[in-house]
Amino acid sequence: MLTNSDIQGDMQPTDIGDAGSYSTTRRNMLDIGNSLYGTGVSMDIEIPMIAVIGSQSTGKSSLLENICGITLPRASGTCTRSMPHRMSLSRSSDPWVCTVSLRLLTDRQGQAITVRTIRFGDPISNPEDVAERIKRAQRAILNPSTEASSFLTGEGDETTSEITGPDVVDLSFVDLPGLIASAGSGSTTADIDLVKGLVTEYAKNESCIILLTVTCETEFENQGAYQLARTFDPAGKRTIGVLTKPDRAPRGDEERWVTLLKNEYPQLALDNGWFSVKQPDSVQLSEGITRADARQEERHFFASTKPWDLLPQLFQRRLGTLNLAERCSDVLSGLIAKRYVRAFVDCAQDDQATSRLPEIQKTIQEMLRTTESQLGELPKEPSKDPVGEVYNLVSKFSSALTQYVEGTPGADGLLQIIRPKQQEFKDAIQKTAPDFRPFEKPDADDMQLANLTPPDFLSNEEVPSLPEDDVGAIYIDEVMNLAVQAITRELPDNIPFVVTEMFIHQVVARWETPAMQLFDYVEEILNKKIADFVHAECNQYPHLEFTISIVIADYIADRARATRECLQWLVALEGRPRTLNDHYFRDYRDKFLAWYRGHRSQYNNVPLLHKLKKHNTSNGSSEFDENVRAIMAAFSALDIHDIEPTDLAKVLPTDPYEAAIGIMASVRAYFQVAYKRFADNVPNAIDHELVLGLNRGKALDAVLRKELGVSGPDGYRLCAEYLREDGNVAARREELRNKRERLNKARKELMRLRK
16 A cells, blocks of 8 residues: 655755755755655654644645745645655755655555655656646555556546655655644544644654744634644744744734744743744735745845834844745754764764764664564464475374374373373272172161271272271172072072172173263363364464364364274173183182181181191190190091091081172172273273374374365365465564564665765
């Protein structure tokens, strides 16, 4: 988009004075300011300038026409209502010439671009042709979608009310829209706010000299431009006041304006003083008054009209357009010298010049470093080979994912996060061990937890934690009742296996919930971790990240379904009791038989059995040994032989719950076999099917390539779309690059000016 336009070129005003009246130093200062402005660095740092502000109809345009020696566009409404234009004047011995240029700051979409200045048409040698050229330049600015050169021909657009101004070299200033007093006559409240906001942007700049136009035909207090200038320059240190239309001052008010010109109102005093100019009126302009005649009439007016002609010589120098132009040039060049050039002079006279760079150069260097740092923090620019880049990203992601699921060191590794939950799962399964009690269930009025000593043959992790009450406890008489109820046509003392199987089913039925809880947790963590991983790898490309995330989420869901089916199969497999680990099962069964029997001493005197096993038939001298030998001798006297001391325990009464003890021992022994098997199989199945199964054989790699359409006929377009980066990032990168270019141009320009 074309957002600003300049009038550039060399003008040789024949009536403003000789070129020799301008000092070389002042000309150099203005060159520095214009050179920096030409680099576009004014978007980043404050460049000294003069901004012309005033309320509408204060004669501002006529003043600028007289200073520049040209005619500005005149149309219905306000020509410069919302568009500033920059103008400069330069003295030259060459013939008078004016060049109009367009200054490009943004593209057609409004995005910032590298500042460029494009010449708008050929140089103009006739001042009367400038107005039409500016008018056409304004049309180009207001119609960015149309090629600018197309506005060089054809009829002018008389309704255009916003233009840019001429850019010449001697005296540079920015002409701002006239402040609108109130809505009406083609103006709206929005117009008023827009113009005020634009003027404010310039006036608040500490490097801006405010050239304030105030008309003598209107009460001073009613002119809002002064109030705005005073708001941002309350001490009046950077404001130059201009009294226009002195010939139209109400009768009797002339002395008030002269007093103001003499800076004698303390509250209105300005460091750079007040000036007054008199421009041709509309009748004179329509009659074609020449600029030379206008200058002569201005001199004659101030020399012959009271009270202006009575001013002391000191204040006579504040009358007329020529004096005002000279003062503006002096003030602007002085500010440029203060900001930029004096440091150059100091450096040239200093042995440590490199350590005393000008303030502006230091500022530019610091801004350059900051800009480079900010550029470095942005993601790299999208590849020019989108297909190759997507292939590379998929391969990189696939390899990194494989390594990630295989296991990475550190507390935030996937396996490290899952491991505690695997232990919780194992603990939950272990806690489902059946709580068999080897004694009858107590009455409800005498319900107490039996004092059971945990089996000493179980490891610490295998010992079930007994509840604080008997919830879930299974008493021996309950087991026996179920066994008796299960008998159908069996022979005596044969208890159907269905009772053992029933207890095992009850235990296994409780395993599905913790198994699925572990699975759900792993799936959730896997989704989150891989989503983070995808973001880390692809965050530069939001569209690619989104697409890959969808593909992976669907793929994980497929793997999750297969894993869930596998877990359900494992649970179903445990529903039918079986094991080939006979020795392990029998060993535990014998231990549990002995443990349960040991808690029924009235039928199983375990201490007696231990003593009988230790009995020494020949050397024992204890009373117990003597009694055993006596019993064994009695059996021999009865001609009963082959009796071992341990056989004496058989004379104890038979335990009526022996069958229940056998069932309890078998179920408990099988639990020891099955729960360890299941506690291993479930985590292994989840790891194999879900975690490691994600990219086994580069399966996910193949899925991504297929679903992304990388190898398809539309692959290039799709990949280019995937790599389309976030618009804010692209805009930020372009903004920083443009800023870097402006700063580099300004830095080089400063170095050139120092030579």
